Amino acid sequence: MANCLVAQSGGPTAVINASLAGVIRANQLNPVYDRVFGGIHGIEGVLADQLFDLTDLSGHEIDLLKQTPSSALGTCRYKLKRGNDTDFKRLIEVMDAHDIEVMFYIGGNDSMDTVDALSEWAAANGVAKRFVGIPKTVDNDLVPVDHCPGFPSAAKLAAQVTHATRMDYDAYTRAEVFVLETMGRDAGWLAASCCLSGDVDLLVLPEVDFDKEAFLAEVQKKMDEKNECYIVVSEGAHYADGTYLSAGDSANDGFAHAVLGGAALTLKQMIIDAGIAPRGVVQDLSRAARSSNFAQSLVDVTEAYELGMSAHMRSADGVFTGQVVGVRREMRDGAYNAKFFAGPASEFANHVKHFPTEWILPNYQGITQEAYDYLAPLVEGEPKLIYENGLPATIKAFNRR
């Protein structure tokens, strides 16, 4: 009986380990593979023959793994690209050495491209290895899925922090703006999800070129109306010429300022410099947005786990390869339902799904009802977490053993 391999790639999420747990558990329920190996630090460790045997994790360890944030196998930024025969051959060598027939790769766009390239290469070279993708990314920018595992939990954390800090901000009477910044690269999904709290006055997304004058006019209007303005900005927000806000306010004032370190800091300073408010508070969610297991969405962690199981189960037919599993949305009597499917990796790779511009209200006023309807079911439910010493318990990362 052959073995399988699972590896994680790219930025961690709060539920990427749930997909790993799903693969391991599926193989315990139906031992299609003799051993389930984990690749340490993604493809980088696999090429260096660093594997960890995950086959016989206990039920308790699997429960802990599901609620352990970040990539428990470690991750890397090394990308296997099509045309790289040396790496491809080395990978097959390592797989052969451990009698590995199938590799499950949990990752984003680039990783799905790797799955596509590897399966193509194997077919072209008569290599009997199979490659299966399991999607994840807090950026939620993959097509053709409804959403990506990891995003809903990040969205839930972002909305929770938005509501909590908005209430904190609302407790004061003094004139002050509040600017919260989220990750998300060039897609505004995570920033938009802050609106689920109902607390966002102005929303600045990468999908709309930033217009300083128009934005400041809206801030002025909010301050005039109610002496407060709670702003959410995506790290990838940029001017029409492509300059990121995080590069500082140099693009529009004609001379270079020091890099301020973030889009939120730039907006705060811009508002103060314009004399609209005398002070501001910045809250940058930074890394906490994506690895906060204490804010896991039950929908998210369940789907991530089930996608891991689905990938394993589909691979049991002996021919499944070059495919990625994913979730589409069904509405059943008005309620959200996840529909699992698999599609060619090429359809997942190298595209970026932006936040739809038709879901963005003009003048930074937030998102449409359609956007709310899309986001709301994803953050529903809270898993019952196991706590130890007052903190959500985690499994010791395999790359640290």
Added chain:
Amino acid sequence: MANCLVAQSGGPTAVINASLAGVIRANQLNPVYDRVFGGIHGIEGVLADQLFDLTDLSGHEIDLLKQTPSSALGTCRYKLKRGNDTDFKRLIEVMDAHDIEVMFYIGGNDSMDTVDALSEWAAANGVAKRFVGIPKTVDNDLVPVDHCPGFPSAAKLAAQVTHATRMDYDAYTRAEVFVLETMGRDAGWLAASCCLSGDVDLLVLPEVDFDKEAFLAEVQKKMDEKNECYIVVSEGAHYADGTYLSAGDSANDGFAHAVLGGAALTLKQMIIDAGIAPRGVVQDLSRAARSSNFAQSLVDVTEAYELGMSAHMRSADGVFTGQVVGVRREMRDGAYNAKFFAGPASEFANHVKHFPTEWILPNYQGITQEAYDYLAPLVEGEPKLIYENGLPATIKAFNRR
């Protein structure tokens, strides 16, 4: 039958509303006062006669209030100071107009000084009004209590984010430092509590003058040892001459840099400039540290609620005034137990309890076992939160109605 008044002052916390809920509920269990009024925006609103009748909140509303972060009555930075007869007389006028006999004031050092000053003034001027303090502050800098309500939940959130972001950081192989910053003003309690996660390599507290050379040597040592260094810094960390790290790195390099906005950003840049690591990640907990109801400690929210009840119940004797309620620690068979007491407000006011220097390990190596033993019981337990639409439900703030 006379009425009572409750107001909140200073920075919000995740459980300051639980103390408010405790006063309201105690009066429902034993209606010593005909009405329980809330002062809107602390003393500022009270002087402007802005009151909200809280007497008859439903049980469900009280449950929601206990899990609502920030100050549900609103807060202010206006301080009533001894010697300010105009304000004192105006306050009595408002209290008289609403037949208010007792004022409960939930706040930190300054507010406890106000309780002391008002009760002294009332006695000296033959005014039959009473003033009772209920402590709160995430800074945990009040004497003579074991700890302040609000701090344990902030500590729990800080430790959770530390653990989650440490696991995120650990997933990578590249050379990079991570610097997390916490609130806490001139006391290092909150930063120190990040160590509960077991994940902190170096800890920079305000209680020890910052020594740039010694610190960088320790960072270098960690990077040499294991190619990583996770640092926690308190916003109040400063050089021997009192200059805050958040003022930038100007103190030690002899010329003025731009203000970088935070101690963490300063440390990150200092490490990069010294060539010890090529890059760094900054995570500033900022306001999220103090208002995160999704990370309430059960010990904290319970004690905050019970302190509100205790204040109300003690006031029922008709003479209790100029006193503050608080919690001392008892160990019972090795386990933490809260012992409630009341003491003169003067003992709570205008002192700052720093993190004990004997609990700080040399060379930024973290905290002693004694410090862990102090902190650990405070973050224990999680209340069962009521969720609505995927977010912890909250009551609409009274200053927004």
